[in-house]
Amino acid sequence: MKLTVDSMTYGPDGLARTEDGKAVFVSGGVVGDVVEADVVSTGSSFDRAVVSEILEPSNQRVQAPCPFVGICGGCPWGNLSMDAQRAAKEGNLRSTLRRIGRFSDEEVDAIVKPIRHAKDAWGYRNKVELAPSWDNNRFRLGMHGVDPDQIIKVDSCPLFEKKYPRAVKAVAGALSYLGNSRDLGLERVGIRASRRTKALEIALWTPTGAFPRAQVSRVLTDAVHPTSVVRVMSKGDRRARKVAGVEALAGEGSWTEKIADGEMRLSAPSFFQVNTAAAEILIQLVMDALDPGADDVAIDLYCGAGTFTLPLARRCAYVAAVEAYGPAIRDLRRNLEIARLDNVDPIGGDAVREFPDEDADVLVVDPPRAGLDPAAIDLIAATSVRDVAYVSCDPATLARDLRRFLDEGTFKVVSATPVDLFPQTFHCETVAHLTRA
Missing domain, CATH: 3.40.50.150 (Vaccinia Virus protein VP39)
Known part of the structure; x- marks a missing residue:
C-alpha cells in the first residue's frame, strides 16, 4: 500500500494511517516519507509494514555515515535528521504523559522542558558489544541485527567513540582468528573506550572453566593495545546468567572515566x-x-x-x-x-x-x-x-x-x-x- 509517514513512534518505526484511519507501523520509513510498503502482519487495531520503495523522500531524511541503518539494531533512526529525532523524542514524552500519566495538555505544556543534548550525534558511545556466530563453520563476531538472531559483521561502528575508529575491527579480527582454532566459549565481548582518560578495555564474557588466558591476552594486546583486558565469568541459565567472577588478563583490570569534575573506575559488569x-x-x-x-x-x-x-x-x-x-x-x-x-x-x-x-x-x-x-x-x-x-x-x-x-x-x-x-x-x-x- 501507499503510505505517508506522519510521525515516529517510541520504537524504530514510523507511524502512518490507511485511508480508513487504521494505524500502520512502518519499518524503514521516517516522518514525512511517502512510501510503498508491504504489510507483514495485520491486527484488529494496527498493521505492520516494511518499506519496499521510497516514493517521495522526506525533507527530514538524511544520509547516515553507517551503511547498516535498518539492518543492524544500533541506529534505527540513523536516516532521520537530528532536529526531527529530538522533536520526536520530546513529542513521545508529551504524548506518554497525556496517555498514561493522565496529564492535561496545559499540565504537559507547563511540565515538559526543551530537550537537552550533548554535541556529538555520532561517535559518542563509550561502549559497544559484539556477539559471536558461526558462518560456514567459521567463527566471527558482529553486532545484533534488527532481527536479534542475525549477527552483522561490521568493520567499524560510527556510534562508537570516534577516537578509536579501528577498535571494533581489530578486536573482532583477533578473536575470530583465535576462535577458529579453538573454542573460546565467548558469549559476548564488550569494548569500552574513553577519550578523556584514554582508557580502552576489552571484556570477554564466558562461562566458568578453562580458558586460554595468556594467548587471548597476548593477541588482544598486540591488536589494540588496551589498557585492560578482563574475563567476566558467568553461570546459570542462559536467560538469567549471573556473574561468578571477574579476572584481569592484562592491564588495570577496570575502566576509568572522567565525569562531573571527578573520576570513576568501573568493573566490566557495572x-x-x-x-x-x-x-x-x-x-x-x-x-x-x-x-x-x-x-x-x-x-x-x-x-x-x-x-x-x-x-x-x-x-x-x-x-x-x-x-x-x-x-x-x-x-x-x-x-x-x-x-x-x-x-x-x-x-x-x-x-x-x-x-x-x-x-x-x-x-x-x-x-x-x-x-x-x-x-x-x-x-x-x-x-x-x-x-x-x-x-x-x-x-x-x-x-x-x-x-x-x-x-x-x-x-x-x-x-x-x-x-x-x-x-x-x-x-x-x-x-x-x-x-x-
Missing part, C-alpha cells in the same frame, strides 16, 4: 551511561532540581557505581546510597575511596527492603526500565524529603509513576526534561523534578 557528555547533563539537571546544601542528607536509590552519589557527596553532609547489583556496589565503595569521600553509606540490597531510615532532605532515584515498585513510592512519600529527582529511561513507566506520586498526594511535578543520550535511536532519558506539595 552499568555506566554510554554517553558520558550527555550523562553530565543528567547530573546537572539532578543537582539543579535538588539544590543540595552543605547540611543536607541525601538518599540515592538504584545508585549503581555512583554517577549521582559522588556529586551529591561533594555537596551534602551525608548520602545513603542503595544498589542491589553486587559488582556496582563494590565499584561504588572503590570510587568513594579514590575520591576520599567518607560521608556515604553504600548499602547493598533491594531499594524497598533496604530503604534508608534517615531523615533525609533530598532524594534521587534512577530505576531500571520497569520503573518504581509501588512500595518504593509509598516509602519515598513517607520521608521528609523536600525534593525528588527521578531519572527515567522509559517514558511509559515514568508517566505511570508520576501519576502514582500525584495520586498519593505528597508531591507535585515541577518539570520533566528529556535528555538525548542516545542519538540515532528512539531511546531517551528524562529527569523529572518533584517537590513536596
